[in-house]
Amino acid sequence: MLPDFSNPADWLPWAFASLMGLSILVYVVLDGFDLGVGILFPLAEPHEQDRMIGSIGPFWDANETWLVLAVGLLLVAFPTAHGIILSTLYLPVFAMLIGLIARGVAFEFRAKARTRHKALWNRLFFAGSLVTALAQGFMLGLYVMGLEQTAQTYLFAALTAVFLTVGYAFIGATWLILKTSDALQLKAVQWARQSLWAVIAGIGAISLATPLVSARIFDKWFTFPEVLWLLLLPLLSGGLVLMLWRLLRRMPLPSDRLSWLPFAISSGLFATAYLGLAYSFYPYVVPDRLTIYEAAAAPESLLIILIGACFVVPTIIAYSILAYVIFRGKATELRYE
Amino acid sequence: MDVLDTLLLSRIQFAANISFHILFPTITIALGWVLLFFRLRFAATGDDKWMAAYRFWVKVFALSFAMGVVSGITMSFQFGTNWPGFMETVGNIAGPLLAYEVLTAFFLEAAFVGIMLFGFSRVPAWLHITATALVAFGTLLSTFWIIVLNSWMHTPQGFEMIDGVAHATSWSEIIFNPSMPYRFAHMVLASFLTVSFLVAGVSAFRWILGDRSRDVRATLKTGVAMAALLIPIQILAGDMHGLNTLEHQPQKVAAMEGNWDTGPNVPLLLFALPDEAARENRFEIGIPNGASLILKHHADGVVPGLNDFVAEDGTPLHPPVSPVFWSFRVMVGTGFAMLALSWSAAFLMWRRRDRHEGRIKGHWMAVEGLPKPLIWALVPMALSGWVATLAGWYTTEIGRQPWLVQGVMTTDMAVADVPAPMVMGTLVGYLAVYAALLIAYVGVIAYLARKAARGADDPANDMTHSGKAQVAALNPAE
Ligand code: HDD
Ligand code: HEM
Ligand code: HEM
Numbered sequence: 001m002l003p004d005f006s007n008p009a010d011w012l013p014w015a016f017a018s019l020m021g022l023s024i025l026v027y028v029v030l031d032g033f034d035l036g037v038g039i040l041f042p043l044a045e046p047h048e049q050d051r052m053i054g055s056i057g058p059f060w061d062a063n064e065t066w067l068v069l070a071v072g073l074l075l076v077a078f079p080t081a082h083g084i085i086l087s088t089l090y091l092p093v094f095a096m097l098i099g100l101i102a103r104g105v106a107f108e109f110r111a112k113a114r115t116r117h118k119a120l121w122n123r124l125f126f127a128g129s130l131v132t133a134l135a136q137g138f139m140l141g142l143y144v145m146g147l148e149q150t151a152q153t154y155l156f157a158a159l160t161a162v163f164l165t166v167g168y169a170f171i172g173a174t175w176l177i178l179k180t181s182d183a184l185q186l187k188a189v190q191w192a193r194q195s196l197w198a199v200i201a202g203i204g205a206i207s208l209a210t211p212l213v214s215a216r217i218f219d220k221w222f223t224f225p226e227v228l229w230l231l232l233l234p235l236l237s238g239g240l241v242l243m244l245w246r247l248l249r250r251m252p253l254p255s256d257r258l259s260w261l262p263f264a265i266s267s268g269l270f271a272t273a274y275l276g277l278a279y280s281f282y283p284y285v286v287p288d289r290l291t292i293y294e295a296a297a298a299p300e301s302l303l304i305i306l307i308g309a310c311f312v313v314p315t316i317i318a319y320s321i322l323a324y325v326i327f328r329g330k331a332t333e334l335r336y337e
Numbered sequence: 338m339d340v341l342d343t344l345l346l347s348r349i350q351f352a353a354n355i356s357f358h359i360l361f362p363t364i365t366i367a368l369g370w371v372l373l374f375f376r377l378r379f380a381a382t383g384d385d386k387w388m389a390a391y392r393f394w395v396k397v398f399a400l401s402f403a404m405g406v407v408s409g410i411t412m413s414f415q416f417g418t419n420w421p422g423f424m425e426t427v428g429n430i431a432g433p434l435l436a437y438e439v440l441t442a443f444f445l446e447a448a449f450v451g452i453m454l455f456g457f458s459r460v461p462a463w464l465h466i467t468a469t470a471l472v473a474f475g476t477l478l479s480t481f482w483i484i485v486l487n488s489w490m491h492t493p494q495g496f497e498m499i500d501g502v503a504h505a506t507s508w509s510e511i512i513f514n515p516s517m518p519y520r521f522a523h524m525v526l527a528s529f530l531t532v533s534f535l536v537a538g539v540s541a542f543r544w545i546l547g548d549r550s551r552d553v554r555a556t557l558k559t560g561v562a563m564a565a566l567l568i569p570i571q572i573l574a575g576d577m578h579g580l581n582t583l584e585h586q587p588q589k590v591a592a593m594e595g596n597w598d599t600g601p602n603v604p605l606l607l608f609a610l611p612d613e614a615a616r617e618n619r620f621e622i623g624i625p626n627g628a629s630l631i632l633k634h635h636a637d638g639v640v641p642g643l644n645d646f647v648a649e650d651g652t653p654l655h656p657p658v659s660p661v662f663w664s665f666r667v668m669v670g671t672g673f674a675m676l677a678l679s680w681s682a683a684f685l686m687w688r689r690r691d692r693h694e695g696r697i698k699g700h701w702m703a704v705e706g707l708p709k710p711l712i713w714a715l716v717p718m719a720l721s722g723w724v725a726t727l728a729g730w731y732t733t734e735i736g737r738q739p740w741l742v743q744g745v746m747t748t749d750m751a752v753a754d755v756p757a758p759m760v761m762g763t764l765v766g767y768l769a770v771y772a773a774l775l776i777a778y779v780g781v782i783a784y785l786a787r788k789a790a791r792g793a794d795d796p797a798n799d800m801t802h803s804g805k806a807q808v809a810a811l812n813p814a815e
Contacts, residue, residue: 076432083421
């Protein structure tokens with residue numbers, strides 16, 4: 001897995017693939033929870049909805065910026081792959097963008113428009129979150145299927161669309177356990193319990209499908225001795241799921257103990273699943289067609305970006321953490337004052 | 338044929354998307370600084386009219402920012418979905434510039450905008466002011482990077498072509514390409530002018546509705562003064578920008594002037610209908626020697642003509658003439674309308690200074706000095722910045738055609754191989770969404786203004802009917 005660090009044409013694509021992978025993962029966890037809150041939105045009472053919005057208000061913009069970074073890195077580091085992937089996924093990308101537009105603006109409009117329009121913006125906020133999640137799940141499914149477009153792959157993509165959507169609802173619910181209290185928190189625990197299955201089903205379906213679709217991936221996983229340490233990934237996921245399951249049955253604990261834990265564990269679970277996926281596809285960026293080395297932009301241009309990234313990414317992480325610290329604690333209403 | 342249809346539709350779609358996107362950065366770039374000004378005035382004087390101004394305009398900022406972000410995300414996907422050839426050919430140059438925009442600017446804005454909007458009572462004043470300043474600085478930084486890229490597409494340098502792919506040879510030449518300083522200055526000024534007229538226009542609207550609060554006076558004066566100060570600078574910057582274009586893209590200037598034949602004593606056309614088939618203008622009305630004077634500062638200065646830019650076989654190598662000619666006139670016309678309005682308003686308000694200002698002396702401008710028609714005129718001019726900015730971008734971008742990157746690649750080389758009906762479908766989808774959002778955006782700003790004018794800005798008396806007041810007090814992000 002490790003590149004030859006003496007040769008820029010070898011390690012630069014690797015470094016960019018890692019950076020891109022990292023930003024996709026951060027995006028999936030962070031925007032995952034705020035999309036999830038949007039998906040759960042209609043299940044709550046109006047006064048709880050304002051609290052739910054309050055819990056994601058200061059963060060959603062920065063969360064989405066990780067998507068911009070991920071696409072940006074794909075665009076700048078692997079331009080050919082960017083073209084192939086996005087023009088193949090033309091329609092789901094369009095659906096996702098419309099979804100993102102709808103929820104992003106509904107978020108602002110619902111609080112500023114006249115009262116009788118508020119219900120409309122609320123509905124749009126939910127619909128936008130739902131469409132975005134479905135479209136992302138659909139794209140994930142097609143990607144796992146090697147970007148082939150047949151009836152079967154569409155069916156599989158439709159399944160992953162549902163799994164990812166419920167998965168986002170799940171991580172959104174665990175976020176709400178952390179950020180809310182009382183009746184809403186109880187509901188959030190309920191929602192988390194009810195949606196845990198989708199996370200299991202989704203991870204299961206993709207883990208089974210990937211090696212079956214591609215012989216190369218099959219060999220990567222099931223050769224001796226790699227299979228021994230690779231076994232750790234499913235074991236770890238299993239352990240995390242078990243912990244979640246037991247924890248959620250007992251939540252909320254007295255004096256709000258451990259309310260951060262479900263969110264932390266589910267982030268870990270998402271990361272584990274993602275790691276498995278990344279291992280399967282490495283070194284391909286377009287499955288079984290184009291490797292990161294074939295698709296990479298010129299080394300001198302990549303180096304220019306990387307130097308900047310080395311300074312800037314830690315700063316970004318630092319002030320993102322600052323924002324989370326400032327808005328820590330239970331969510332209240334949001335005011336511009 | 339198929340590719341041509343896809344090409345045309347993709348161009349329309351790109352133009353629609355970028356036109357929609359640019360509307361909102363145009364507001365946020367300058368409004369961030371204006372908010373910082375309000376915030377600092379409040380910190381310095383403790384006068385709550387500045388806080389009221391801040392509270393009103395921060396809502397407009399939040400709304401515009403969200404619109405800018407979501408339409409910007411659409412933009413970053415457009416390159417892959419519709420223009421893969423662009424990045425494949427010039428990706429080694431465009432890539433790092435776009436990457437620096439995301440890394441240095443977008444994250445800065447996105448992280449601190451939360452603190453700026455919702456942190457007022459959560460963080461100490463210095464941190465809130467710093468966050469506001471960082472957001473304002475971030476918008477300026479994104480403008481810088483994207484303008485560097487756009488300017489490079491007009492005046493490329495600092496690269497070499499190897500096997501049909503551009504490779505950077507000098508980043509300082511790429512970043513400081515010849516048209517960048519002009520374009521950056523002109524765009525930032527455009528943004529500040531857009532905001533001046535927006536602030537003045539919305540405040541005038543509140544004034545007409547009977548709002549005589551001290552914050553509406555303060556913002557009306559701020560808007561008019563800022564506009565009056567900046568518009569002459571903008572006209573000067575525009576003129577210099579044009580001279581720069583004359584040097585690097587003479588065919589664009591020829592189209593802007595509607596001049597067919599190279600020669601001296603070229604008139605400045607006020608009206609004409611360029612006819613590309615006959616290669617001449619119909620119904621010309623112009624000022625003799627005007628174009629020669631402006632472009633060469635000499636009545637018999639030689640101005641390039643479109644007929645110099647035609648291939649051997651007769652295909653034109655210049656942009657389509659009418660759209661460039663007319664968008665240029667719309668921009669310049671709007672600019673002079675801005676000059677006339679802001680100067681007369683500023684002058685009349687200054688003449689009546691020290692009077693009427695709620696009987697407080699010592700003001701340097703009095704809103705009462707404004708005659709009714711002028712106040713009414715300020716209201717539609719709230720959108721004049723958008724008109725001029727779009728017209729300016731159309732001049733610039735259509736004027737670059739058929740090139741995508743001047744002299745390096747043409748637009749048709751970049752287009753994706755997506756079926757035309759699919760592009761048609763998404764185009765219709767985008768247009769419908771944008772139209773709806775634009776109506777909602779303008780409607781909500783008008784609503785906020787009306788609500789503020791009714792003095793109902795305080796959410797506690799937001800909903801007078803029924804017992805919903807408590808819910809209103811919980812209104813998030815309001
Ligand atoms: C409030 C907005 C606004 C106003 C009042 C003006 N402009 Fe402008 N103009 C722009 C907003 C703008 C812009 C949108 O910002 C453009 C498009 C690209 C750019 O960098 O600036 C532009 C482009 C642009 C160009 C095209 C440059 C090129 O790419 O080749 C020229 C020659 C001028 N302007 C000249 C003028 C003149 C002589 C004005 C005198 C009234 C003027 N502009 C007013
Ligand atoms: C710096 C940012 C910008 C970049 C990188 C950029 C890039 C492009 C590209 C790739 C095209 C080719 C596609 C096409 O022909 O439609 C284009 C054309 C165009 N752009 Fe820009 N653009 C930028 C800013 C803008 C802005 C702000 C506007 C207007 C508000 C604008 C208006 C247009 C128009 C109207 C066309 C169509 C020209 C034609 O096809 O005849 N552009 N630009
Ligand atoms: C093809 C060209 C463009 C692309 C791909 C693009 C992309 C984006 C993206 C992705 C965002 C959202 C950033 C976030 O998540 O916070 C954004 C916002 C922004 N863009 Fe663009 N943009 C383009 C053209 C322009 C132009 C021409 C300007 C100005 C001259 C501009 C100025 C800004 C500014 C100031 C923001 C900050 C957010 C805001 O104020 O709304 N962009 N852009």
